[in-house]
Amino acid sequence: MFNKYSLETLMKWIFMSLAISMVALTLGARLHQSYVAKRTSAEEFGRELMLTSEEREFSLQKEIVMGQLGPFWRETLSNEKPELVIKNGDQSLGFILDPKSIIISLVEDERYLILVGLLGLIAAVELAVLISYVLTRPLRRLAWGCKEIAQGSQVTIRHNALSPYEFHELTDSFNDMARQLERWKEVQRQVSRMDRLAALGEMLSGLSHEIRNPLASIRIQLDLLRMEVESIPDDPGSSAGIGLSDAKEYITILDHEIDRLNRTVSQLLSFVRPKQPIVAKVLLDDVLPWCLSMLKPQAEKQGIDLVTQKIDSGVTVLADNEMLQHVIMNLSLNAIQSMSECGQERDKKLYISTGHSGTGHGINSMGFIRVSDTGPGIPAEIQHRIFDPFFTTRQDGTGLGLSIVQRIVDGLGGTLSMDTSSEGTNFNIFIPLAEKDRYDVDLYPTEG
Amino acid sequence: MSPLIYYLLAFGAYTISIILMTGQSFAWKETRLSFYLGGRRFTALPTTATFCATWMSPLSLVGYSMWLYSDGYVAFLASVNGWILGLLFFPFIVKRLRMKRVLSLPEWLEKTYGDKRVRKLVALTMIFLYTLYLVIQFRAFGIIVSYMLDIPSGFASTSLIYLFVLYTTFGGYISVVRSDMLNLLLIVLGVTVAAAFALPSGFSFTTAADVFLMKGQLETVKSLSNAEIFSAFAIMLSWGLGVAGNPQYAVRILASRTEKDAYKMIAASPFIVGWIYICVTFFILVCRSYYPAIVNIEETLSFARLGQYLPAFASTFLLIGVIAAAVSTANSQLLLAACSLCYDLFPIKMEDNSKESIVYYEDRFLVINRIAITVIASVALLLSHAGLPGYLMLGRISWTLVAICFFFPLFLPAWIIKDKLFFVLSTALSVQCFLVFAAEISPENAMLAVLMLEALLFKMFKYSTLEERMKIEGTVGREERNV
Numbered sequence: 001m002f003n004k005y006s007l008e009t010l011m012k013w014i015f016m017s018l019a020i021s022m023v024a025l026t027l028g029a030r031l032h033q034s035y036v037a038k039r040t041s042a043e044e045f046g047r048e049l050m051l052t053s054e055e056r057e058f059s060l061q062k063e064i065v066m067g068q069l070g071p072f073w074r075e076t077l078s079n080e081k082p083e084l085v086i087k088n089g090d091q092s093l094g095f096i097l098d099p100k101s102i103i104i105s106l107v108e109d110e111r112y113l114i115l116v117g118l119l120g121l122i123a124a125v126e127l128a129v130l131i132s133y134v135l136t137r138p139l140r141r142l143a144w145g146c147k148e149i150a151q152g153s154q155v156t157i158r159h160n161a162l163s164p165y166e167f168h169e170l171t172d173s174f175n176d177m178a179r180q181l182e183r184w185k186e187v188q189r190q191v192s193r194m195d196r197l198a199a200l201g202e203m204l205s206g207l208s209h210e211i212r213n214p215l216a217s218i219r220i221q222l223d224l225l226r227m228e229v230e231s232i233p234d235d236p237g238s239s240a241g242i243g244l245s246d247a248k249e250y251i252t253i254l255d256h257e258i259d260r261l262n263r264t265v266s267q268l269l270s271f272v273r274p275k276q277p278i279v280a281k282v283l284l285d286d287v288l289p290w291c292l293s294m295l296k297p298q299a300e301k302q303g304i305d306l307v308t309q310k311i312d313s314g315v316t317v318l319a320d321n322e323m324l325q326h327v328i329m330n331l332s333l334n335a336i337q338s339m340s341e342c343g344q345e346r347d348k349k350l351y352i353s354t355g356h357s358g359t360g361h362g363i364n365s366m367g368f369i370r371v372s373d374t375g376p377g378i379p380a381e382i383q384h385r386i387f388d389p390f391f392t393t394r395q396d397g398t399g400l401g402l403s404i405v406q407r408i409v410d411g412l413g414g415t416l417s418m419d420t421s422s423e424g425t426n427f428n429i430f431i432p433l434a435e436k437d438r439y440d441v442d443l444y445p446t447e448g
Numbered sequence: 449m450s451p452l453i454y455y456l457l458a459f460g461a462y463t464i465s466i467i468l469m470t471g472q473s474f475a476w477k478e479t480r481l482s483f484y485l486g487g488r489r490f491t492a493l494p495t496t497a498t499f500c501a502t503w504m505s506p507l508s509l510v511g512y513s514m515w516l517y518s519d520g521y522v523a524f525l526a527s528v529n530g531w532i533l534g535l536l537f538f539p540f541i542v543k544r545l546r547m548k549r550v551l552s553l554p555e556w557l558e559k560t561y562g563d564k565r566v567r568k569l570v571a572l573t574m575i576f577l578y579t580l581y582l583v584i585q586f587r588a589f590g591i592i593v594s595y596m597l598d599i600p601s602g603f604a605s606t607s608l609i610y611l612f613v614l615y616t617t618f619g620g621y622i623s624v625v626r627s628d629m630l631n632l633l634l635i636v637l638g639v640t641v642a643a644a645f646a647l648p649s650g651f652s653f654t655t656a657a658d659v660f661l662m663k664g665q666l667e668t669v670k671s672l673s674n675a676e677i678f679s680a681f682a683i684m685l686s687w688g689l690g691v692a693g694n695p696q697y698a699v700r701i702l703a704s705r706t707e708k709d710a711y712k713m714i715a716a717s718p719f720i721v722g723w724i725y726i727c728v729t730f731f732i733l734v735c736r737s738y739y740p741a742i743v744n745i746e747e748t749l750s751f752a753r754l755g756q757y758l759p760a761f762a763s764t765f766l767l768i769g770v771i772a773a774a775v776s777t778a779n780s781q782l783l784l785a786a787c788s789l790c791y792d793l794f795p796i797k798m799e800d801n802s803k804e805s806i807v808y809y810e811d812r813f814l815v816i817n818r819i820a821i822t823v824i825a826s827v828a829l830l831l832s833h834a835g836l837p838g839y840l841m842l843g844r845i846s847w848t849l850v851a852i853c854f855f856f857p858l859f860l861p862a863w864i865i866k867d868k869l870f871f872v873l874s875t876a877l878s879v880q881c882f883l884v885f886a887a888e889i890s891p892e893n894a895m896l897a898v899l900m901l902e903a904l905l906f907k908m909f910k911y912s913t914l915e916e917r918m919k920i921e922g923t924v925g926r927e928e929r930n931v
Contacts, residue, residue: 108598111599121467125615158808347891
C-alpha cells in the first residue's frame with residue numbers, strides 16, 4: 001500500500017501534522033491560559049460583587065446586576081446549582097459561569113493568533129512541497145537514467161546545484177556505474193567480434209585452400225593453352241585467323257579474371273593468416289614520398305588533389321614498413337573511391353599527414369599517420385560495422401580492406417581511430433614510437 | 449453562537465481541504481502537457497466543474513450582486529445575459545480549437561495564422577489582463593477574510609490567498625481542477641443556502657415569485673433612458689464577447705479528453721452557472737426589498753454585510769463561496785498568465801536536441817514556470833494594495849481586451865488575412881488603450897468602436913487582396929492570349 005504515496009505526499013502529511021500540532025499546542029496553551037485568567041477574573045469579580053451586595057444590601061434591577069457581573073455570568077436555570085448568589089433586596093439571585101461566553105470572547109481576542117496559525121500551516125505545507133521537490137528531483141533523474149541504461153542507451157546524469165551532497169555522491173556513483181557498464185559492453189562486443197572472426201577465419205582458411213589449388217592448376221593449363229595458341233601462325237584475312245584472334249582475346253579475359261580471383265583469395269588468406277610483421281624502425285618522413293608516387297596518378301585520374309603533410313618531422317616508429325604502406329594504401333584507396341562518387345561542386349582533397357600525437361604526455365606519445373578526405377563521410381548507421389569483415393557498400397568490394405587495416409594496426413601495437421562528418425572522414429593511425437623518439441619526447445618536449 | 453466561531457471553523461476547514469485535495473504539486477512524470485492541460489485526460493465531469501468554478505469569480509458573484517442591489521434588473525440584463533450569450537459561442541470553436549494540438553491559445557493563433565508576432569502580442573495582452581483579473585480576486589478575498597475574521601483588510605488577509613493560489617497553481621492544471629471541484633461545490637452550496645434562508649419568513653415558492661415580481665424591481669428596467677439602454681447593451685455585448693473569447697474557457701476545451709467531453713461540458717455548464725445566478729439574484733432581490741440600507745461602501749464589504757441578514761451558518765457558507773470563487777478563478781488565471789509568459793512570450797529554449805536534454809528541458813521549463821507563477825502572483829498581490837479602480841471597471845477593461853484579441857481570430861477565421869492579422873490586432877489594442885486610458889471613454893463603447901474598426905480593416909485588406917489577385921490573373925490571362 002505504501003507505494004501509492006509519493007514522497008511529497010508523505011512530507012506534506014508530516015509537515016502538516018507538525019504544523020497542526022504546533023498550532024494546536026501554541027493555541028491550546030494560549031487559549032487555556034486566557035480561559036483560566038478570564039474565569040478567575042470573572043469569579044473574583046463575582047465574589048466581590050456578592051460581598052458588596054451583602055455589605056451594602058442594595059436593591060437593583062436584575063439586568064443591572066447582570067450588567068455589573070459582565071458577559072461571562074448567566075442566571076441559573078431551575079435545575080442548576082448557582083455558583084454565585086447575590087442578595088438583591090429581598091431576593092437572592094443565583095448565577096453560574098457560562099464557559100461558552102468565555103470561549104467566544106477568547107476566540108475573538110485570539111483571532112490574530114489563529115490567522116497566524118493558518119498562515120503557518122499553509123507555509124509549512126508549501127515548505128514540505130519544496131523540500132520534497134528538492135529531494136525527488138535528483139531521484140527522478142536517476143530513475144530516468146536507470147531506464148535509459150536498461151534500454152541500452154548511454155547516459156550521464158548532470159548534477160543539480162540545489163541537491164544535498166549525498167545526491168551528488170549518488171549521481172557520481174551512478175555515472176561511474178554507467179561508464180563501467182559501457183566499458184563492459186565494449187569488452188563484450190570485442191570478445192564477440194573475436195569469436196566471430198575466429199570462426200570465420202577457420203572457414204575461410206579451408207575455402208581459400210580449396211579454391212587456390214584448382215586455381216593454380218587452371219592458371220598452368222591456361223598458360224599452356226596460350227603458348228599453344230601463340231604457336232599457331234597468324235593469318236589475319238582468313239576465317240581461321242579471325243577465330244585465332246578471338247581465342248587470344250578470350251584467353252586474356254580468362255587470365256585477367258583468374259588474376260582477380262587470385263587476388264581475392266590472397267586477400268582472404270592474408271586476412272585469415274596474417275603475415276608476421278617484421279618490426280623495425282620506420283621513419284614516417286620516408287612514407288610520404290612513397291604515398292605520393294603510388295597514389296598521385298590514381299588521385300589525379302579522379303580529379304582529387306593529393307596533399308602530404310609533415311606535421312612533425314623525424315618521427316620514427318616501430319613498425320613493418322611494408323604493412324604500414326599496405327595500411328595507407330587501403331585507406332587512401334577507400335578515400336579516393338568515396339570522393340569519386342561526389343559531384344564536381346565538392347572540393348576533393350586527400351591529405352596524408354604524419355607526426356607526433358600529444359607531446360604533452362611523454363611516454364604515451366605515439367607517432368601518427370592521418371588519412372583525411374573531403375568526401376561525404378560515413379553514415380552514422382553503418383559506422384559501427386565498417387571494420388567488420390565482408391562489410392562493404394560497394395558492389396565489387398570484398399569488404400576486407402578496413403578489417404585488414406585494423407588487424408595490421410592492432411598487430412603493430414597501435415590504435416586506429418576514425419571521425420567522420422558530412423565534411424569528410426579522418427582515419428588516425430597511432431603507432432608506438434621507437435625508443436629513441438620516446439626519450440626525445442620525454443626530455444625535449446616540443447614547444448608550441 | 450458567534451458568527452466569528454463559524455467563520456473561523458469554516459475557514460480552517462477550507463484551508464485543510466484545499467491542502468489535502470489539491471494533492472501533488474510536483475508530479476513524478478510531469479510534462480508541459482500535463483502541467484498546462486492535465487495531459488488532456490479529464491472527462492466531462494471534472495472539466496465541467498473547473499469550467500464553472502473558473503467562471504464564478506468575485507466579479508460575477510460580488511460585482512454583479514452589488515450592481516443588482518443598487519440598480520435592479522438592469523444588472524441582470526447587462527451582465528448575466530452577456531455572460532450567457534458568450535456561452536452560446538463555444539460550440540462553434542470546439543472542433544477548430546482541438547484540430548491543432550496546442551498547449552495555449554496564443555500558440556493556436558500562431559499555428560492557425562502562421563504569425564509568431566501575433567502569438568507574442570496576444571501573450572503580452574493576456575499577461576496584462578490576467579494580472580488585472582488577479583487583483584480583483586486578491587482584493588475580494590482579502591476583504592471577505594478581513595470581514596470574516598474581523599481583522600483590518602491588508603497584507604495579512606491577502607497573503608492568505610497568495611499562499612492558497614501559489615499552492616494550487618504549483619501543481620498545474622491537475623491541481624487546479626482538483627481544487628475547482630471543491631470550490632464549485634462550495635459556491636453552489638453557498639448561494640443555494642443563501643437563497644434558501646434569505647427570506648425572513650422562510651422560503652416558499654409563492655413568496656419567491658413575489659420577490660421576483662415585487663414592485664420596484666421591474667420598474668428599474670422600464671424607467672431606463674435610451675442612453676442607459678445602449679450602455680447596458682454595450683456592456684452585455686462586451687461581456688458576452690469577452691466570455692466567448694476568454695482563453696480561460698478555451699483552454700478547458702483544449703484540455704478535455706475528447707471532443708465529446710468538451711461538448712458535454714458546454715452543454716452542462718449553463719445549468720450550473722444558471723442555478724448560481726438564479727440563487728444570487730434571488731438573495732440580492734430579497735436584500736434589496738427587505739434591507740435596502742447598505743449603500744456607499746466598498747462592494748465586497750457591502751456583499752459581506754448583506755450576509756449578516758442570513759443565519760450565521762448560511763452567511764458562513766455564502767462567504768466561503770465567495771472565497772472559493774476568488775481562489776478558483778485566481779489559480780486558473782495565474783496558470784494562464786505564467787503559460788503566456790514562459791511558453792508564448794519568452795519561450796524557454798532547449799539546449800540541444802539530444803534525448804537527455806528533452807527530459808531535463810521539461811524539468812527546467814516547469815521550474816522556471818513556477819518561478820514565473822510566483823512573480824506574477826507577487827505583482828498582483830502588490831497591485832491589490834495599489835488603489836486600482838473597482839472590480840466592475842477592472843473587469844470591463846479586461847473583458848473588452850479579450851474580445852478585441854480573440855473574437856475575430858476565433859469566430860470569424862474567414863475574415864482574417866493572415867499577414868495582416870498582427871497589424872490589425874496591434875492597431876485595435878492600441879486604439880482601445882488610447883480610448884480607455886487617455887480619452888476616458890467607457891471600455892464597452894470603446895470596444896464596440898474598435899471591433900468595428902477591426903472588421904473594417906479586415907474587409908479592406910480582403911478587398912485589396914482580391915483586387916491584387918484579379919489584377920495578377922488578368923495580367924496572366926493577357927499574357928496567355930498574347931502567346
